[in-house]
Amino acid sequence: MELADKLALLAGAARYDASCASSGSSRGAGPGGIGASSPAGVCHSWTGDGRCVSLLKLLYSNACRNDCAYCASRSSADTRRASFSPEELVRITMAFYRRNYIEGLFLSSGIFSDPDIVMERLVEVARRLREEEGFGGYIHLKVIPGSSEKLLRRAGAYADRLSANIELPTQASLSRLAPQKSGTEILGAMRLMSEAEGESREESGRARGWRRAAPPPFAPGGQSTQLVVGASPEDDRTIVSLASSLYRRFGLRRVYYSAFLPVAPDPRLPPPAAPPLRREHRLYQADWLMRCYGYAAEEILGAAEPSLDAELDPKAAWALRNPGFFPVEVESAEYERLLRVPGLGITGARRIVAARRGSRLEAEDLGKMGIVMRRARWFLSLRGRRLGEELGPELLRPLLAEGGGAARPPSSQLELAFA
Template identity: 50%
Template sequence: MSFERTQEKLKILADAAKYDVSCSSSGSNRKNTNKGIGDATGMGICHSYTEDGRCVSLLKILLTNHCIFDCAYCVTRKSNDIKRAAFKVQEVVDLTINFYRRNYIEGLFLSSGIFKSADYTMERLVAVAKKLRLEENFNGYIHLKSIPGASDELMKEAGLYADRLSVNIEIPTKEGLKLLAPEKNREDFLKPMRKVQNEITQYQSEKKIIKSTPKYAPAGQSTQMIIGASGESDQQIMWTSNYFYKKFNLKRVYYSGYIPISYDHRLPQLGTDVPMLRENRLYQTDWLMRFYGFEVHEILNNDHQNLDLEVDPKLGWALRNLQHFPIDVNKADKLMLARIPGLGMKSVHKIIQARQFRKLNWEHLKRMGVALNRAKYFLVCDSRDFERRDLTGPQLKSIILQNSTSKYQKILSPQLNLFE
């Protein structure tokens, strides 16, 4: 095939893959052995930053944008009038190796539209990973998008060659999926996820007894859902996430704001993109659930079904629950310290370590990096009285927002003066 045709395919199928955001850091520890190429150890994957500040990248493409389904929210839906293309298995292998040798990428994220059948498509995704591992001796990061409805046998094989697997559940609720993708069945998404979870559990168990047990999806599995296409509240979205985290032990759930791509009476109208701030608030809530000890019902409930876009969800919870404050940083346990707005987990750990040697005052907290513009209203320490002074939640919110805005304007003012 000509170079020009390969370039055209790459342009089409890389552009189609941009809507999939569930392809970030891995946590994989696949090491380079036997003089192979690539190494997934100790680094994240995708166009993002690792903990030590390095920017890493991967080849992110679809195997094909042909699809047998007509999901209303999807750019590759079969009724959409777009250019279609498909890579052969060997073409993806060659592209990956050539890009890696030129230092363009550090791994591969491979997804696909569904053509012919789920198993037919999944076979080809697995074949790419298998060729890279066995024929090219490639030890770089590989993330395969699992195809809903694929057989258990293919899912088992996929995990032997990929570092991470993911099945996008696409729409947060069963009702939303039925409305926008009536040809799809929710169970088809759950089946491969369940298989991967069982295989990971089995691998971890066998590894304790037999050290040479082949790795199985060492970076786990993730999923993604589209936000704003089917009208779910933030409460419904986060309960869905909570279910998948607890039921399938996922590494990550990703939230992708719906971008109108064509007219359909079942969807929000063109020009009504989901604000990125809503995505951000959902990620913050997700973080609070996974690392700060919050339950969904504390942040989102029938009285507060959607997140406040003006303040982060931890501050929003604190403003609605002022009866828990002020918290004494010299006495409170880890869980309560983590609920103080302005305190991240690093600050919490610093506080717990430092207070073993002395009582902490305002200056100590400042040096630890505590965001005092918020935290001072919710805590007491060894050198300062409580700041809130009987303010209500709405009053306190107004003060915090005003201070934040003033600080932001102060930062911007030198640049603005240049244009006055």
């Protein structure tokens, strides 16, 4: 097969993997090298359907001996198969990079052979790029669960980010839809990455203490994973709890949620339907609350709430379930309390804390700080006086509900805009 045909085929097959935002690394090329991993704009380019395209996203091979029901490359799929060689991938990456088409490489693969052999090929591509081409751009490698610790550590020496996709929220769903995958192996790979990251941080700290050059960090952009949403019956509470546990146990930087997109009929899958983009969007919002706003998974969805509210963002939904928490006093509330006010984000809360140190705040100052007062006023007080009428949850709900439309904003925009 011609190289251009392979490229089209294996780039097309890679586009379903959402776990590729390139944040969290600041690697640069050494003398005589080329590229840097963190110029402006690298992390935040998205296609119209929300997929990241700032990296050259490719599969090493779409040949796979596994038969995951939701995957276009599964062994039973009637599709053309192809594989790159390391030389071809290095050549393509460098050519695209030099032409300024891309800022880095995201490389995954079907399981065309033993996990160690597949992982070894991915590592070899990264090694050649770093050591032979002096490539300082971003590299995200997919970790093949079941491959050896030695290979995984080598992958972390060359890559900025690693990811092992958990794909489905429970072992029961993995067994049904991805029978050759093992939750234990996937979690085992995450644990190894987490340990290697911790050791790398400790070594860097010791080196700094001794004023020695620090060794190259292990995958400085950390690890991420992807969960397919809607292919299996688990509810949002199960997914949010799982994400929370992955952040806590393995220090993941990001969990990505990918609305299930039927690529081919399979009796193991739900009937064909539009991808659940609204649900995916709500899960990203819930995730953001856990990572950046200090919410526990159980606060976002309690035992009586299996699903995120389709009409309310999870922060507004929590506020309506907890009227006793409000109003929050602008003059004296801690930063963490301010963050719980709908319409008030990280920037707004910081601005309030900074501004009230030096002067007496007035209600009209809040709008000028970028706070969305049409949402926030129902939940704030200033020197003991509510800024909005006291309304019960039933009356507040329509005021906070979002209009129709299931389009999801790219998650990078979401992070900037969500309050």
